[in-house]
């Protein structure tokens with residue numbers, strides 16, 4: 001009797017391929033977003049490049065491997081109506097969403113350096129900043145999952161990646177923001193870690209809720225990215241980091257591709273930490 005040929009398991013390149021997949025990246029035009037978009041497009045995906053400013057989305061789109069039919073659109077993740085419009089547009093154009101990357105966030109800054117240390121003290125931290133961070137970083141992720149993730153759950157497959165932070169896992173080390181000699185330049189926000197910690201546990205909630213629906217929900221926690229900061233800060237950060245440096249914005253491409261693709265098919269509710277060892281000590 002002739003035996004059925006054994007079915008071949010996917011090869012490693014097949015596991016990491018996003019050929020034909022539709023992915024949407026929020027906050028896509030900042031420091032790291034364009035590299036997320038590049039990682040996904042280079043793996044074969046059609047990328048919906050979404051951020052507040054449509055022109056900047058177009059610019060990022062122009063940098064992606066050509067010919068794959070990407071889409072640029074303006075999207076405020078804190079606005080349910082805008083998210084619903086985006087969902088309708090993407091479903092109309094592509095028929096589905098396979099991967100959602102919730103990357104948009106605010107990381108508040110104090111404009112006047114002379115006042116920053118005083119204004120950023122926890123005792124003085126403004127309620128408006130707290131509320132703005134909650135609105136974008138936490139409510140924005142909740143709304144994007146609810147409105148853009150629901151069609152994934154209806155289709156029975158998808159991968160959602162919520163971008164968190166090392167500061168969702170540990171509290172900020174305020175010594176990092178001290179110049180040599182000890183002057184505190186500013187204090188890291190209390191809202192940012194609170195929202196990113198919330199994103200991590202919301203990720204676990206949704207992973208459990210949508211597991212049976214075939215939608216995987218994971219978090220990616222980056223460490224700090226070098227972006228023209230003062231030398232003293234870069235040195236403080238590097239000294240505190242086992243790998244001895246800050247991240248480059250492209251250091252997250254591999255992890256993002258892993259979470260987006262079938263390479264992580266048996267992974268949900270997890271937090272993939274890519275931080276040069278920051279949270280290991």
Ligand SMILES: NC(=O)c1ccc[n+]([C@@H]2O[C@H](COP(=O)([O-])OP(=O)(O)OC[C@H]3O[C@@H](n4cnc5c(N)ncnc54)[C@H](O)[C@@H]3O)[C@@H](O)[C@H]2O)c1
Nearest residue numbers: 027029030031032033076077103104105165222223224225
């Ligand atoms: N850069 C870092 O060192 C670092 C470290 C850890 C985690 N992260 C996280 O990685 C992600 C990307 O960081 P980044 O450094 O590229 O930040 P960024 O500030 O450069 O970019 C964030 C993007 O989000 C967009 N955005 C803000 N509010 C929005 C809204 N309401 N709707 C839609 N888009 C909105 C902004 O326009 C911006 O383009 C964020 O979630 C951030 O918290 C960054």
